Amino acid sequence: MTTTPLAPETLEHLVARVTGDEKHDASAHSTLDVVRVLYDRVLRVDPDRPDDPHRDRFLLSKGHGPASTYAVLAAHGFFPAAWLDDVAARDSPLGHHPDRVLVPGIEIGSGSLGHGLPLAVGTALGLRGRSPGRVVVLVGDAELDEGSNAEAIQIAARLGLGNLTCVVVDNHSDSHGWPGGIAARFAVEGWTTTDVDTRSDDRLATALRRTEPDRPTAVVVDTTRRGARPAAEMTA
Amino acid sequence: MSAVTTPVLDMRARFYADLGPLLDAHPDVDVVLAVIGSGQMAPVTARHPGRVIDVGIREQAMIGVAGGLALAGRRPIVHTYAPFLVERPYEQLKLDLGHQDVGAVLVSIGSSFDASAEGRTHQAPADVALVSALPGWTVHVPGHADEVTALLQAEAATDRRVYLRLSRQRNAQPQPTDGRVHLVRDVASGLDGAGHAPLVLAVGPMLDTVLAASADLPVRVAYTATPHPLDAETLRALAGPQPVLTVVEPYLEGTSAAAVAAALADRPARVQHVGVPRDVELRRYGTPRDHAAAHGLDAAGVRRRIAALLDPP
Incomplete structure (x- = not known):
């Protein structure tokens, strides 16, 4: 049910339609590789059935960088690409922060930080044992400053939510750092963790596909470690 | 077993007594707690494994979890003291329920000065003003335990955003609960x-x-x-x-x-x-x-x- 893979350059063009060619939106771009790989290779979603109760859910908690998610959803046919051209206009369903009520494929309205992970915990609880769908929530490293995330990290592990994955997009923008690393915060609470970067789609997809039956998984993606992709993946 | 059942007149005790039959009758209902009420609900929890979720003393997560449950098609009932249900996680009420356009039944205890001996930390007389400032909420303030039962049963079957405010003060006789004056x-x-x-x-x-x-x-x-x-x-x-x-x-x-x-x-x-x-x-x-x-x-x-x-x- 995973939809057709997209050429990265096509996506960059779609993102540019949202952000404007000359304006570089670091927040949007830091999530692009993760969201692209999720929709290309990991999530079981169907743009023709965005309300399928058995779908996988992608919750964009870091709602201040929606351009990449908008671009990927448009590329996969959840809504017309023309919507990308007037983001935040009066009659546009797409705003600077996404609204689930307005946009097919957007699972939560977000923007205020620290809400996506607790919502994801509840969604995973509601689906557990009732649906094969898994829940993948994307947060930022600075967003983890919000204490509501700590509550959710703790309770998700105690409840053994094997259908929950938290992706932390780490662009090193948090104010006071995370001594010992971000993954350690999840690991000590009982999550299974993976550290990865965005240089290899294959490694990223492997990390994002991983689940454990009795515990949630955290994938910490360092988006600052740029460099050459493996040549074989350049046109993947 | 005694042939005569004395009706429970304390609203909080009635709420706990009502939950077992309510979970029997409504397979989509879950209960979310932050410790308060967990002990009293132990029999319900044992009877319905996984459907009474105590998140510990984590009130932001309590409302977030309720919002997520509702997004997954569940009907959450959320319960704790009024200041910890409304004031502490107020943005969660606004965003995790209201902005997501999902519902829940929030059942508070400790109305206004019920907790007079506990001091200001356990009092929230602004609760109804705060909840009613958000779009799409219904606020019930029952005056009798029978009204609590009627309102709970009715709202378990809806998908609305509901604040049900229990009180230690009560009237001698129940009144209608049809939302009218x-x-x-x-x-x-x-x-x-x-x-x-x-x-x-x-x-x-x-x-x-x-x-x-x-x-x-x-x-x-x-x-x-x-x-x-x-x-x-x-x-x-x-x-x-x-x-x-x-x-x-x-x-x-x-x-x-x-x-x-x-x-x-x-x-x-x-x-x-x-x-x-x-x-x-x-x-x-x-x-x-x-x-x-x-x-x-x-x-x-x-x-x-x-x-x-x-x-x-």
């Missing part, structure tokens, strides 16, 4: 005031206090267990063309003022609101009765306010 007592015979005599609207557990306060005054007494949204249609009909109205609420004074003003905007009206005063924090412990007296919400205080509106100086 009901006339409870007309002007006593022998007293002046045919037609549209001055009206007193009592909300929830204030009814018996209002009835006692106004027994010898030429006023009619109406009741509602659902102050928000207010039944403007019935209020207008009862209040008449030249309303003289006192609204008595067991929480922050004037909480319903905007709704009442809107309902009566087309007529010359004299309206006063009686409730917990806004401007002063009462730094006293003692009993709820002590606090009611200090706030002017005992029968003597309410009588003074009603009488003052009838006979302005």
